[in-house]
Amino acid sequence: MNKIYFLGTGGSAATIERDNTSLLIRRKEELILIDCPGSVIRKIKMLELDPRKVRSILITHTHPDHIYGLPAFVHSLMLDKLSIKLYGSEEAIEFCCKLLDIFQLREDKILCRINFFKLETQAKFDLSPDLKCNVFKVPHKESSLAFCFDFEQERKKLLYSGDTPVSPQLFKRAAGIDxxxxxxxTPSRFSKIYPYLPTMHTDALSLGLMAQQAGVKRLIPIHFFGELDYSIDEIINEIRQNYTGELIIPEDLTKITI
Ligand SMILES: [Zn+2]
Ligand SMILES: [Zn+2]
Structure with a gap:
């Protein structure tokens, strides 16, 4: 059974309840990690999974809350003879190489090898024999990527936006998605206080409206800012003003079935 594990569900400022956002897909015996902030190894172990089963890492973009834990991840596995594929934009690949080189984590004595795969901004590739991944750009940072996973055997599709403001192109792809x-x-009121927010991120009111219009079957909001004062109930109320489908508010270490 394919599962998604939420290793973290918060924004750039972690809180006691929510660490930086990252996801883990379990596909049969292999794990696919999406973004790599801190404590990923510990959280995978807390889920009673084996970090050595991570076969692929996908990077959405190079903001610190999505990538700063990569050197620690590789360092933790340095004695394990592993070959892990890392996928990202050209910018993300260059950035990850530099980040690992700062800590000499691409030297021969490091048995855990990272192999880099540069993704075009409109790409489709096979993550495993019956799991396809479609890649496209979102307007958060110069080369921010969203990933759409096609679980062919189960005939289910899952789209993960990464960090993004409202993107009409993304919601076109999300039409009728599982x-x-x-x-x-954040809730929408913070867009008035911080005018840059709607240029970088999506508020709950807009998300509920766009998801409803797109006919999304199951919506999972994520990346809740920890540095602003609001409750999850406010998020739910704003989404529910428009969205009538299934709504899951994930906590750290929540798991769901695809
Ligand atoms: Zn972020
Ligand atoms: Zn970001």
């Missing part, structure tokens, strides 16, 4: 995991950084 599961949408989407940036939902």
């Amino acid at each position: 599961t949408l995991i989407h940036d939902c950084s």
Whole structure:
């Protein structure tokens, strides 16, 4: 059974309840990690999974809350003879190489090898024999990527937005989709206080409206800002003003079935 594990569900500022956002897909015996902030190894172990089963890492973009834990991840596995594929934009690949080189984590004595795969901004590739991944750009950072996973055997599609403001192109792709995991950084009132927010992230009111219009079957908001004062009930109320489908508010270490 394919599962998604939420290793973290918060924004750039972690809280006691929510660490930086990252996801883990379990596909049969292999694990696919999406973004790599801190404590990933510990959280995978807390889920009673084996970090050595991570076969692929996908990077959405190079903001610190999505990538700063990569050197620690590789360092933790340095004695394990592993070959892990890392996928990202050209910018993300260059950034990850530099980050690992700062800590000499691409030297021969490091048995855990990272192999880099540069993704074009409109790409489709096979993550495993019956799991396809479609890649496209979102307007958060120069080369921010969203990933749409096609679980062919189960005939299920899952779209993860990464960090993004409202993107009409993304919601076109989300039309009728089984599961949408989407940036939902704050309730809408903060857009008036911080005018840059709607240019970088999505608020709960807009997300509910766009998801409803797109006919999303199951919506999972994520990346809740920890540095602003609001409750999850406010997020739910704003989404529910428009969205009538299944709504899951994930906590750290929540798991769901695809
Ligand atoms: Zn972020
Ligand atoms: Zn970001």
